[in-house]
Amino acid sequence: MWKNMGLTGKIMVAMALGIILGLFINYSGLNAEGGFVNTYITNGFLAIIGKLFVNSLKMLVVPLVLISLICGVCGIGDIRLLGRIGTKTFMIYMFTTALAIATAIGLGSLFGIGKGMNIGTDATFEAASAPPLLDVFSNIIPSNPISAMANGDMLSIIFFAILIGVSILMVGKPAKGLVQSLELINEVILKMVTIIMNLAPYGVFALLTKAMADLGLDLIWSLLGYVAVLVGSLAFHFFITMMIVLKLASGLSIKTFLAKMREVQIFAFSTSSSNATIPITLRTVTKRMGVNNSVASFTVPFGATINMDGTAIMQGTATIFIANIYGIDLGVTEYLTVILMSVLASVGTAGVPGVGLIMLSMVFAQVGLPIEGIGLILGVDRILDMLRTAVNVGGDAAVTAIVAKSEGKMDLAIYNDPDAGAKDVFDGHIDEDNEREFSEVFSDGIMGSEYDDVDRRR
Numbered sequence: 358m359w360k361n362m363g364l365t366g367k368i369m370v371a372m373a374l375g376i377i378l379g380l381f382i383n384y385s386g387l388n389a390e391g392g393f394v395n396t397y398i399t400n401g402f403l404a405i406i407g408k409l410f411v412n413s414l415k416m417l418v419v420p421l422v423l424i425s426l427i428c429g430v431c432g433i434g435d436i437r438l439l440g441r442i443g444t445k446t447f448m449i450y451m452f453t454t455a456l457a458i459a460t461a462i463g464l465g466s467l468f469g470i471g472k473g474m475n476i477g478t479d480a481t482f483e484a485a486s487a488p489p490l491l492d493v494f495s496n497i498i499p500s501n502p503i504s505a506m507a508n509g510d511m512l513s514i515i516f517f518a519i520l521i522g523v524s525i526l527m528v529g530k531p532a533k534g535l536v537q538s539l540e541l542i543n544e545v546i547l548k549m550v551t552i553i554m555n556l557a558p559y560g561v562f563a564l565l566t567k568a569m570a571d572l573g574l575d576l577i578w579s580l581l582g583y584v585a586v587l588v589g590s591l592a593f594h595f596f597i598t599m600m601i602v603l604k605l606a607s608g609l610s611i612k613t614f615l616a617k618m619r620e621v622q623i624f625a626f627s628t629s630s631s632n633a634t635i636p637i638t639l640r641t642v643t644k645r646m647g648v649n650n651s652v653a654s655f656t657v658p659f660g661a662t663i664n665m666d667g668t669a670i671m672q673g674t675a676t677i678f679i680a681n682i683y684g685i686d687l688g689v690t691e692y693l694t695v696i697l698m699s700v701l702a703s704v705g706t707a708g709v710p711g712v713g714l715i716m717l718s719m720v721f722a723q724v725g726l727p728i729e730g731i732g733l734i735l736g737v738d739r740i741l742d743m744l745r746t747a748v749n750v751g752g753d754a755a756v757t758a759i760v761a762k763s764e765g766k767m768d769l770a771i772y773n774d775p776d777a778g779a780k781d782v783f784d785g786h787i788d789e790d791n792e793r794e795f796s797e798v799f800s801d802g803i804m805g806s807e808y809d810d811v812d813r814r815r
């Protein structure tokens with residue numbers, strides 16, 4: 358049965374099994390520190406498999422973003438059009454993030470979360486310093502592109518790639534061969550994504566079993582009000598608000614969008630990282646939804662870096678919750694400040710696990726809430742991070758689809774074909790024709806002649 362199942366099915370089964378097994382390990386007490394299971398299974402075998410899987414995704418992020426974006430810029434061809442797409446994408450990202458926080462604040466206030474709750478306000482939280490927002494902007498131009506790539510500084514990489522693309526366009530015709538080569542490299546990297554996607558069921562299983570075994574769900578019950586409103590706001594924003602925006606702005610089928618997003622969201626959920634999910638998001642929107650690479654290669658990494666609807670929702674909900682617990686009244690000005698700060702904070706939040714919480718201290722500082730209050734929600738944040746990351750990447754893909762459709766850069770036949778891109782799986786077997794052709798070229802052609810020369814010289 359497992360053999361005949363499609364990849365999405367396998368990933369979903371792996372997710373469910375991981376959650377069930379992880380919770381079992383947690384509740385049965387098997388995960389006690391120092392015990393066999395804790396040492397060799399959760400912190401041993403599963404940790405290694407999970408890390409290998411996340412590393413294999415991260416490994417592709419920088420080369421993929423760099424090469425696909427250079428190709429994307431060359432594909433657009435018109436520098437002004439590039440500016441227009443950039444501005445439009447940025448505006449929609451900011452608009453939808455503001456909608457997200459408004460939902461969180463609305464629902465949080467409606468249910469009065471945290472009001473009258475007595476969980477003690479003696480929490481402590483040592484806020485790691487959030488990167489100053491000015492740095493986020495001034496680092497857009499890297500002083501050293503190689504170190505930007507080594508550090509995975511996404512905005513710097515985006516800038517550098519666009520600059521290369523624009524310069525290639527200026528060189529014009531003579532650079533045609535270069536662009537063709539880059540496009541081939543891009544295809545090769547996407548094939549690598551395909552290979553790694555086939556490992557996803559095992560990676561997802563390991564990550565989720567470990568996460569659930571370590572975290573359990575106990576803490577959630579003690580903060581049920583906060584968790585319920587946060588999860589409700591995340592679901593409302595993604596399934597209702599974003600889908601209405603998608604339908605109104607593009608007319609695309611919501612059902613198709615949600616079905617094709619499933620895999621991407623499971624990846625985001627299990628890795629808690631929009632950044633690590635970039636290869637899968639990019640592959641899905643281009644190969645499965647028919648978005649032209651000229652749009653997706655920019656909107657996806659840009660979104661993974663600056664567009665965090667789920668994170669903004671957490672920040673809005675947490676603000677209301679903590680304010681209520683400490684009995685601090687927030688007025689209209691404070692609410693507006695929260696909206697503005699959360700939008701900015703989500704821009705400054707890198708798409709890696711847990712950063713949203715660090716940026717929350719910036720929001721709290723602005724509205725005068727006690728930063729140590731963050732300590733109260735710290736325990737549940739790891740699990741909620743998984744959920745909000747799934748919403749973060751969902752927003753990136755929805756806006757990508759909207760922008761692509763409005764620019765006429767979307768192949769609707771691909772979007773509407775449920776199987777598009779789904780069959781491109783790697784089962785360890787390479788197409789026989791390809792194999793033969795390559796072995797002929799390499800053994801007789803390139804390698805062969807070189808060796809002949811070497812032989813002759815001898």
Ligand code: ASP
Pocket residue numbers: 629630631632665667668706707708709710711712713714742745746749
């Ligand atoms: N983990 C989130 C992401 O990668 C960021 C955060 O909210 O901490 O999208």
